[in-house]
Amino acid sequence: MTDIATKHAETDELEARIDIPVVTEALLGTWADIRREAREMIKDSAFWRIEGQAIPEHRERTLSQLHLLVKAGANSRANPKEYGGQENQGGNLAGFEELVAADPSLQIKSGVQWGLFGSAILQLGTKPHHDKWLRDASDMVLPGAFAMTETGHGSDVQAIGTTATYDAETGEFVVNTPFRGAWKDYLGNAAQHAKAATVFAQLVTGGVNYGVHCFLVPIRDDDGAFLPGVGGEDDGPKGGLNGVDNGRLHFDHVRVPRENLLNRYGDVAEDGAYSSPIASPGRRFFTMLGALVQGRVSLDGAATWGSALAMTIAVTYGNQRRQFDNDGAGETVLLDYGRHQRRLMPRLATVYAQAFAHDELLQKFDAVFSGAADTDDNRQDLETLAAALKPLSTWNALDIVQEAREACGGAGFLAENRLTGLRSDLDVYVTFEGDNNVLLQLVGKRLLGDYAKQFAGKPADVARLVAGQTAGRIYNGAGLRRLGQAVTDFGSTARSVELGLRADHQHELLAARVEQMVADVAAKLRPAAKMSPAESAAVFNENQNDLIAAARAHAELLQWEAFTDALDRIDDEDSRMVLTWVRDLFGLQLIETHLAWYLITGRLSAQRAAAVSSYIDRLCSRLRPHAQDLVDAFAYEPEHVRAPIASGAERDRQEEAAQYYADLAASGSAPQKEPKPKKR
The missing domain is CATH 2.40.110.10 (Butyryl-CoA Dehydrogenase, subunit A, domain 2)
Structure with a gap:
């Protein structure tokens, strides 16, 4: 998609550049080969959504596409080999997630047929059921x-x-x-x-x-x-x-x-x-539901790649569309405006974080469902991780696609440019396969359980914990930490950035927030253990919002850590440097979102809190020359994007207009500008 050279790239020759194939390989993850195979398949226009198609025709088209998937052999990767499958659990989901670029309806309908209906037969049934129904379900003989x-x-x-x-x-x-x-x-x-x-x-x-x-x-x-x-x-x-x-x-x-x-x-x-x-009975129930966790796993991936598609469209258009003449210097490319960078670059960083976190989730899913590491503990970890990541990626998808739409102006509202349809299709992802708030409550309960296990049967440790919390509240709440930061910063915002917002400090701030929030909820819920069931339920209800907020903070931390782990696997020095800026942008936007909490709890001084927003602006500007490379690394081809505003047509229009005015000026026939009124 890279067709336009920005003035930043032209004037900063010493700037590091990402190696796009290297970054693409990291983003596509463990099953990159299957993702590429799926993307090659959906280049066929028979798989594409037809914008504005009537519902009856759309339904029949989607049904026919499932039969095309069967012909292409994309229907049974997860099945045992004796039933025509490949026993590739992670690759199976990776391949189906890619269908979101063709038509989210296709991705979901195939998920219903093979990821839910077929998977229920495979995961909840036994060999007689597999013999009787599994092949027919796979081959669409039994929809x-x-x-x-x-x-x-x-x-x-x-x-x-x-x-x-x-x-x-x-x-x-x-x-x-x-x-x-x-x-x-x-x-x-x-x-x-x-x-x-x-x-x-x-x-x-x-x-x-x-x-x-x-x-x-x-x-x-x-x-x-x-x-x-x-x-x-x-x-x-x-x-x-x-x-x-x-x-x-x-x-x-x-x-x-x-x-x-x-x-x-x-x-x-x-x-x-x-x-x-x-x-x-309780463990049996959750084991049965856990056998079907792949729905949540695949939604996390599909929402992430749907967001990547939206970012590809918006950044490409923003790199070509020009608006507003600056004192005769010519119209400015949208992405050169600071506000446009602030709208798109942090969201692009979020997509990167989600892609890396999702690959880790897929690896855990594959390890459990392939049998390589199928233990009760691993299943519980998988279920908790899926319940943590799916809410963030699906909520973020709605925010990302909507901002991408607005960043493309009226052109983004045209159905042909796909953003409105993508936003509508991804909307329901936040409530099916588990309502996001309910899922985060499950994560919160797991965090509370793990928190309690640390001190089970250890009264001395509990006493030390309480003392530690008290000391922490004095240190943070009384402003001693803030005072220490202010003294260290010497009144310099730039210095506070360098000293207090590096990777280890980002991790400290994100992790400390999770730990403190879980500890606070646990302390509030502790008296409920001695109450009647009704009173206990009332206490839990009073603290439900805080528990869900703690779970969300935990999921954000997991995404940041996954991004950081991915950096360690990238050997190309320039790529790692640029992606480190992207990771920092992701981490700092999380901290900025919760600045009130950090200020109230005394974990950031007002000066360093202000530095967070300042540094985000600096990172957006620093990453601006890399914006097109970063979306190009998603490796979507024109057949996947299919948005006229991201096809080069806008660049051609801009060049045509520029040439017209240049020729007009050269001809000497251009009308003169209206003179400015004289000052009196």
């Missing part, structure tokens, strides 16, 4: 829906109302939605295309409810008609992703064979006796 969410219970899966009651006389489960709120809702493929569904229901046998389990339930015949006892509705037009046929399903005492229970974690014998390899 399916993933029927977990209910109208009345979204993220609260444990409380779903659908039941599957075992009838020992017939050897069948009776699947029933006893009230309207128990209807399965928002299900991809459910409105039209699915022939079967993996239905989550309360398993009841012998009069005992053994909690949520998963059943494969046929829902339509080959002609597309609902089977007896099955009904449903179309969810209709949505705010985005209208190539996916979301719908509702309900069941009126639908009977399925006992063998349709996906029984890896719980089984029912012919006589109705229940058995499970996991005795604890």
